[in-house]
Amino acid sequence: MAEGTSPHGGQGLLFLTDEQLRKGIEAMFFAYRGFTADPDRILAEKDYGRAHHRAIHFIHRSPGTTVNNLLSILGVTKQSLNRVLRTLVDDGLVRSEVGRVDKRERHLFLTEAGAALERELSDAQRDRMRAAYRAAGSEAVAGFRKVLEAMMDEDMRRHFETLKDRGR
């Protein structure tokens, strides 16, 4: 635990046994289940799935985003996204607006109802995240974020950074 604070700069001299790495892998697997568990319960009641949650989350995060942008964030095909988007628009949770400057584009926004569901979902998910952060301590949180960022693919890290800036 004190290893990383040494003059080596916390890098370079890590002894990483296969066993340690395997535990990291399993931790990731089990934790992700917890991570999605609470929203999944809420979604199931409303006959939505994780795909709907993801769309709602990122539309909330980047109001007015285009379909194409959402596509590259979510990393699915347009057919797949479209199915989800259609139900959200039909159910009045998402509004799709023809672009003013480029009329080929559709800009996506949450309606009031959509924003309400978003709040319900992210409240649940944040509660767990907050509890985990509290239990682990702020030093651990910094490390958590560092490792996760290092684990992303390049494209995803780019998206992640972009979202980061926008939120400020």
Place this chain on the structure above:
Amino acid sequence: MAEGTSPHGGQGLLFLTDEQLRKGIEAMFFAYRGFTADPDRILAEKDYGRAHHRAIHFIHRSPGTTVNNLLSILGVTKQSLNRVLRTLVDDGLVRSEVGRVDKRERHLFLTEAGAALERELSDAQRDRMRAAYRAAGSEAVAGFRKVLEAMMDEDMRRHFETLKDRGR
């Protein structure tokens, strides 16, 4: 960053804005994609999916485990697991042995071929994990693990701990 090392014990006085928590959530989402990307590529070539990977991983980890035990680790229905297991047995990657003391149980083992695939998959996944750990430093790794453990459901943490001990 130095906050958690204070006499407060790294807890209690965390300022956790919704914005910070949201970034944690997004980091988790993007990182998990990276986490599964490499094995997914290998699996796609061989016409297997993530479900096969999970089964192989945990059978490797606990040779001789029963279907029921695997079920509770994976958190799916037995019918769902069974389908995956059947293809693995048919393809000669997994051996299923009728229990000696309780003949209702089946004990699961990897065959040589199964172990070979397991190695290929976990090598790929470990490589990424190792790179992320190296990039983040050992202090970060400790924090990473701490937060993940705190994020798990109780049952999952129990499984996680059990696997931990067994590996030693």
Place this chain on the structure above:
DNA sequence: CAGAATACGTCAGCCTTGTTGACATTCCAA
């Protein structure tokens, strides 16, 4: 301006992986 490229939507069909329901076998306890 004509034609290529882009953005989006949609239809059809497939696969994986989750679900429930029905059922056979085996074990155990009343």
Place this chain on the structure above:
DNA sequence: TTGGAATGTCAACAAGGCTGACGTATTCTG
């Protein structure tokens, strides 16, 4: 010994990925 619980298998269905093909509107470019 018999009925209930536990274990595992088979069948059928749904969600949500995927590819491929196509239509339409719009924009960009030579």
